[in-house]
Amino acid sequence: MELDTLVQSLLDKKRNSPLSARELAVLAAAFRLTMFDVLHDRGTGHWGGASSAAELTTALYFNRMQVNPNDPHWDDRDRFILSKGHASMNLYTILANRGYFPVEDLPGFRKLGSHLQGHPSMKKTPGVDMSTGALGHGLSIGVGMALAARLSGKKFWTYVLSGEGCLNEGQTWEAMMMGAKYRPERLVMMIDFNKVQLDGTMNDIMPLDSLVDKFKAFGWNVAPRAFNGHDTQDILESFTWMDSDGAWPKAVVYDTIKGKGVSFMEGKSAWHGAPIDDKSFAEGRPQLVADLERKEAAL
Numbered sequence: 001m002e003l004d005t006l007v008q009s010l011l012d013k014k015r016n017s018p019l020s021a022r023e024l025a026v027l028a029a030a031f032r033l034t035m036f037d038v039l040h041d042r043g044t045g046h047w048g049g050a051s052s053a054a055e056l057t058t059a060l061y062f063n064r065m066q067v068n069p070n071d072p073h074w075d076d077r078d079r080f081i082l083s084k085g086h087a088s089m090n091l092y093t094i095l096a097n098r099g100y101f102p103v104e105d106l107p108g109f110r111k112l113g114s115h116l117q118g119h120p121s122m123k124k125t126p127g128v129d130m131s132t133g134a135l136g137h138g139l140s141i142g143v144g145m146a147l148a149a150r151l152s153g154k155k156f157w158t159y160v161l162s163g164e165g166c167l168n169e170g171q172t173w174e175a176m177m178m179g180a181k182y183r184p185e186r187l188v189m190m191i192d193f194n195k196v197q198l199d200g201t202m203n204d205i206m207p208l209d210s211l212v213d214k215f216k217a218f219g220w221n222v223a224p225r226a227f228n229g230h231d232t233q234d235i236l237e238s239f240t241w242m243d244s245d246g247a248w249p250k251a252v253v254y255d256t257i258k259g260k261g262v263s264f265m266e267g268k269s270a271w272h273g274a275p276i277d278d279k280s281f282a283e284g285r286p287q288l289v290a291d292l293e294r295k296e297a298a299l
């Protein structure tokens, strides 16, 4: 099936019911391909961390979050903060396909005058709940949003997606302590744990193991195991865990692969933010297409 038609048929279905794990896998593969195409075309942006979170953001926006793309500022909407704001191409692809703005805007990424800046801006792009890019701010803002929900008697959820870079920032751990003190309801910290950063591995730059034990020691309700951030069925199981009790705040670690989907880019810090050159594009794209076709055939 043509890519546009396939994505459209799943989006039409989404209007009536949440998508299944297999349907989410197809969408995530299609979105990953879009990210790859636009980032190559524009010769700028961050492929590695956009790709590693493709299934996570797809599952959030197409299965779980209560949002209204026709009313991006709806007071009761669930909130999402991309604390690893450099992965903006991921968020833009999701928001466009979820209906916040035309997918035709995506090729304008990082062009002068486009509303799609290198890092997400809540003042420019419909659906962006918080401007990010300076690592480590997301959780503090998430704690504030979740506490604001409590003060205003609202029941919306707040999801913060961070990478290792945010966890290298002391501010994140201050926010962790504040979260443990005030225990804001429906606040979830999600870690895209790909273990590779801008110019080296996490272990080279700042080892974080064992994350689960660290979060526990800081008084958070942490999922008892790391989930597979590329397996949409496992991600849905993590959502079930989020609903399993009322102990707040919650943290979930997802094992992921930086640059997922293109074999020679996977796990390589060189592909954190390097432009996708024509040769790498020509070699890498067929792998993403094959993955999409495999997932489509399994529907």
Ligand SMILES: Cc1ncc(C[n+]2csc(CCOP(=O)(O)OP(=O)(O)O)c2C)c(N)n1
Residues within 6 Å of the ligand: 048, 049, 050, 052, 084, 086, 087, 133, 134, 135, 136, 162, 163, 164, 165, 166, 192, 194, 195, 196, 197, 198, 258
């Ligand atoms: C406060 C701050 N310091 C440095 C940077 C530059 N920077 C951008 S991305 C990045 C590495 C992020 O690593 P990780 O969180 O693992 O990103 P991912 O693999 O998820 O893309 C750095 C150091 C920044 N954006 N903000």
